[in-house]
Amino acid sequence: MQIGFIGLGVMGAPMAANLIAAGHTVHLHRVKESTEHLVEAGGHRAGSAADAAKEADVVILMLPDTPDVEEVLFGTDGVAGALRPGALVIDMSSISPVATRSFAERITGAGGGYLDAPVSGGDVGARAGTLTILAGGTTAAFERATPLLEVLGATITHVGDVGAGQTAKVANQIIVALTIQAVAEGLTFAGAAGVDPAVVREALMGGFASSRILEVHGQRMVDHNYDPGFRIRLHRKDLGLALGSARAMDLPLPHTASAHEFMNAAIAQGLGEADHSALHRVLGNAAGRAAK
């Protein structure tokens, strides 16, 4: 299949590599020195977003934030002006659900198809092709995308109409952020009370407190290992999406709002580029204290 792929960052580059390895013709926008290997592996250089899109059956986007997607789709030399009739845009970035619905309307109005399909699983999942993919769009669009999504991910869910994938991703980021806070407060309490957080983490893994976050991020807190992983600054962006959407719906998300403030505090303390498990530090867990 002819694929345009735009956004060759930490996530996008290995995803594009997997599509090339699966035998697709992939037109790559913005090949840099660090992604030159994708061309060596058989990818094609495209001079612009339009250029990546013009022969494509499917255009995949993997970009940092809402304005980046808007620019690539509708800016100068953007995808929208070059898209073949009936071609499908799959936006795998994590962006605003509200903006997604508006982008989809403009693309479908111009004769294209649109699927939002944000992912979780990190760069490890991107390389291994085991991402969790949350897709929103028509059944036709989802079915058409499925063979490609199966190259990229292991758990693929058609969550609902266009925007539903982004909504589910935001829900995911809310739950992950607050579960990190949960584990941070629980283990900090134990440590401050003189009980070894490592033992508590282990003991609680069998019961109702068990979670992937307790397992993975709890271990990071115990080890004071804050190398990203997923950076606090990026997670704050996602909670910003949640709170912006919630505001538009008059929906209170009190703990999400509180977690957003703790991310602000963490960033102000110089932890913006640390893994989100470093939220633990805002409660006063310098290495010495938490280590007993």
Added chain:
Amino acid sequence: MQIGFIGLGVMGAPMAANLIAAGHTVHLHRVKESTEHLVEAGGHRAGSAADAAKEADVVILMLPDTPDVEEVLFGTDGVAGALRPGALVIDMSSISPVATRSFAERITGAGGGYLDAPVSGGDVGARAGTLTILAGGTTAAFERATPLLEVLGATITHVGDVGAGQTAKVANQIIVALTIQAVAEGLTFAGAAGVDPAVVREALMGGFASSRILEVHGQRMVDHNYDPGFRIRLHRKDLGLALGSARAMDLPLPHTASAHEFMNAAIAQGLGEADHSALHRVLGNAAGRAAK
């Protein structure tokens, strides 16, 4: 072994039954009509806490709150006055870690042994003998208690010195409460944005948002099934223990404090006896809204 067992409620009664079934001689304090079956199964009636304790090698307590434990141990006709030299008190109630250390000091000062060993796993685990048990005390006390704890639970951890079991239990309750809030805000967000919370819950179970709470309580929220389970009023008590201990340590637990307020709000709205998954309701999820 001669065992005194004090506290025959929803949890205590099936635990006592398991000890009787394992062949121990169990002296039961406060047999009521609803627990008469324990006598039929071979348990012995005791007229007071002292009476339950006087021949016991081990006295097990399973009581609602800190003052109940204090009364049973040190009140009129209490355990402390009747305890045989060298007998072991195992407090399996969930109470204050600080009070626990003081109770243990008084019991050991009087020649007894003390182990705090609160549990999680609910009445289902109590009946099945599969509780998670978090024990605090000396290695000698823990080893002596182990054969009995193995009758009652499946995962048994010696967390640390006396009080450490209660501390770990509090940490557990913090994490469980905040993870419920996490799932509540995530699924509420999805539902309010028009995406089916049931599908989102399912889709997220594969990734970093996965937890026992998402699995079990998430399903309850989807189904609007708030039959307890674990009551909000009791969970609030546990967060009260957390916040009281944290205050004594000058430790900020901001999200725990917030969750405590939401439990207050839930109780004020008449949800005190509902399962803690009903915290979901405080965000405005009447049956209609969350059900789409």
Added chain:
Amino acid sequence: MQIGFIGLGVMGAPMAANLIAAGHTVHLHRVKESTEHLVEAGGHRAGSAADAAKEADVVILMLPDTPDVEEVLFGTDGVAGALRPGALVIDMSSISPVATRSFAERITGAGGGYLDAPVSGGDVGARAGTLTILAGGTTAAFERATPLLEVLGATITHVGDVGAGQTAKVANQIIVALTIQAVAEGLTFAGAAGVDPAVVREALMGGFASSRILEVHGQRMVDHNYDPGFRIRLHRKDLGLALGSARAMDLPLPHTASAHEFMNAAIAQGLGEADHSALHRVLGNAAGRAAK
């Protein structure tokens, strides 16, 4: 003086009336039936923002939100295209400090002057000409605007450079929102504990708890008088500005974020158009309860 006046709402209309009454030639954009009286009083109809600006020495804006100001200044038939060299734009709307700095740059780049001068004091103050005005801009711009501002307000402060007026207004809205929450929680506590909130309000007015909010909004809470006044929906907009700016500065504003969520909850409960003192209601003060 020749004045263009754009934005004839609840605040803008009486402000324009005061300028006309002070003898200025005022070009009014968007005269509706409800503001026809301004023309009868001597105001001049303008067909567009450009039309209001083209002969003006000073153009005053009093608009709802940031995008409205952007549209009026830089949209089709906007102020920017018609502004005379050296004319001064005074934006008295409450909008984003960050956007303000960018608007000012564009206007000054085109040869105009710019002063941000948001107000507090409500429609009562607008009619009486007793507004509190918080101005940001060069000393030259402030001095030039002063004679007009003195027609409109009683307390006029040159807070700092361009944007400083908006920043001070945001600070004002933060303080007002949180002081309302303060009074709401204090009086609710008293009422719930069986003490008359009216007596408590009166007793506390002499001490450190005294504030304009306790005096005015406290009385509203006592009386269950929630006619606006200043609407919760508008106050939420202002806290949204605060949180957006804070995010850009990595600044934690935890109580502001919490108050924003309570405004969301109030709006979800149908109180969006009520006076902000109705935040009191979110704590459970239905008429019956707070009235004892």
Added chain:
Amino acid sequence: MQIGFIGLGVMGAPMAANLIAAGHTVHLHRVKESTEHLVEAGGHRAGSAADAAKEADVVILMLPDTPDVEEVLFGTDGVAGALRPGALVIDMSSISPVATRSFAERITGAGGGYLDAPVSGGDVGARAGTLTILAGGTTAAFERATPLLEVLGATITHVGDVGAGQTAKVANQIIVALTIQAVAEGLTFAGAAGVDPAVVREALMGGFASSRILEVHGQRMVDHNYDPGFRIRLHRKDLGLALGSARAMDLPLPHTASAHEFMNAAIAQGLGEADHSALHRVLGNAAGRAAK
């Protein structure tokens, strides 16, 4: 009048001095070197609480916390055992409203009268005899106490039945704490955005944001003057009373709970003995930043 006075701390000592100066016979419990001047001024030494009470028409207490009042009233050599029939206990400490009702019941059961009459106004007000006094009890008790209260305070309110004084004091402490947070977040926002907090404070004093806290504590924040004043550790105690009572009433006090956590954080950062305006520091206002 014969007065027993128990509690000669920073507040109690000058209050006792004022009563002596007004011509009363004052029996002083626990005269220390630092309060020897009260004896020189005509006060009488009492060897115990009972000794201070035994000839008194009125016994005044000014003690740190609930357990201190309980001990002095009902402990060994306590007031209750020595109180003359018909004598009046006036508790001017700030303690639990719930405990107050129980203490009053025991004292009246024993034939005495009881008035709770906590104060605000600090040691400055105590010395000057200008305290704000919030009294709870019967009208008879209040009228009997009034001549003495007028020696001690300037604004004296009979708030309601026994406990109502303590309830009003708690409401006061809630409002003061949250208004400090309000001012802290508002001025911090302004400072972080590059606007001088001193100018903003001054500009806002005319409008709806004005309060005693903005005036006094706002100036402290501007000056980084955190000498107490009223210590964060004591204010936390008062919010603890609020939250404990609220819990007993199933009442949510979300911002009070949040402020309590920020006091915990401040104390953990070593600010427990600083004036409560130092809550400002928890948002990151080191001297350098807030000073521009």
